[in-house]
Amino acid sequence: MNFTVYTKDNCPYCYKVKQVLELTGTKFSSFNLNEDFTREEFYDKFGEGSTFPQVVCDDKKIGGCSDTIKFLKEQQVIKS
Numbered sequence: 774m775n776f777t778v779y780t781k782d783n784c785p786y787c788y789k790v791k792q793v794l795e796l797t798g799t800k801f802s803s804f805n806l807n808e809d810f811t812r813e814e815f816y817d818k819f820g821e822g823s824t825f826p827q828v829v830c831d832d833k834k835i836g837g838c839s840d841t842i843k844f845l846k847e848q849q850v851i852k853s
Contacts (some may be wrong), residue, residue, distance in 0.1 A: 774804075774830050774831060775830065775831050776794060776800070776801035776828060776829070776830050777801065777829045778791055778801055778802070778804070778826060780803055780805050781800045781805065781806035781825045782805065784825045784826065785838060786824075786826055786838040787811060787825055790826050790837075790838040793842060797851060806825070815827070819834065822827055825837075826838060828840070828844075830844065834852050
């Protein structure tokens with residue numbers, strides 16, 4: 774599974790999702806707002822009004838922090 778995390782600075786949910794991925798040993802790429810993409814590009818990809826972070830796994834949009842943790846549990850990466 775290849776994860777990509779779209780984040781922005783000073784976002785506690787962005788920090789949390791990256792920390793969870795690191796703690797589970799899950800490899801991921803991280804892209805940051807205004808460094809790697811613009812807000813317009815972010816909205817084009819995830820929809821107008823989408824919040825941070827947004828996580829993609831193997832080109833499938835997972836969602837934000839809670840959605841990602843739920844996905845990792847379903848995939849048994851995180852044991853409940």
